[in-house]
Amino acid sequence: MNIRHATVDDAERLTALILQVERESDYLLFEPSERRLTLKEQRGQLEAIENEENTTILLAETEEGELAGYLVARGGRARRNQHIVYIVIGVLASYRGKGIGTMLFTELERWARTKGIHRLELTVVADNHQAVSLYKKWGLNKKE
Numbered sequence: 001m002n003i004r005h006a007t008v009d010d011a012e013r014l015t016a017l018i019l020q021v022e023r024e025s026d027y028l029l030f031e032p033s034e035r036r037l038t039l040k041e042q043r044g045q046l047e048a049i050e051n052e053e054n055t056t057i058l059l060a061e062t063e064e065g066e067l068a069g070y071l072v073a074r075g076g077r078a079r080r081n082q083h084i085v086y087i088v089i090g091v092l093a094s095y096r097g098k099g100i101g102t103m104l105f106t107e108l109e110r111w112a113r114t115k116g117i118h119r120l121e122l123t124v125v126a127d128n129h130q131a132v133s134l135y136k137k138w139g140l141n142k143k144e
Contacts, residue, residue: 001068001100003107006057008050010067011043014059017067018042021090054082054115058107060091060100068095071104075117085112087122101134 006014015037022035049055054075060068069091076084087108091100112120122135 024093
């Protein structure tokens with residue numbers, strides 16, 4: 001498995017990946033078919049990210065070139081929160097439980113340190129035990 005940063009050239013495959021993960025998960029914000037993410041919108045987002053120092057999208061790619069998961073780290077826009085990123089992560093159902101989340105977080109942590117990111121934030125449904133376990137493993141503490 002290769003973890004890398006997304007580029008504009010990934011727009012089509014990333015769009016398909018996000019929509020597939022949303023179809024397979026009960027825990028993401030958008031329900032299946034609710035999001036109307038277009039290739040043009042995704043390409044625009046990837047182009048914008050290229051100019052943002054505190055935002056990235058990480059991709060988990062198999063040796064065969066299939067995208068298996070993603071992690072979006074969106075940085076704050078104000079000076080007071082530029083050191084914070086909000087995280088969204090998704091992994092295809094057939095690849096869950098195989099360490100991809102751990103690999104994505106490992107690269108996120110490396111990237112964040114090089115960018116001066118000091119705080120990682122995410123929201124998780126309490127019943128999503130697999131995700132909660134991953135986040136606890138990484139020291140992301142539950143806030144009540």
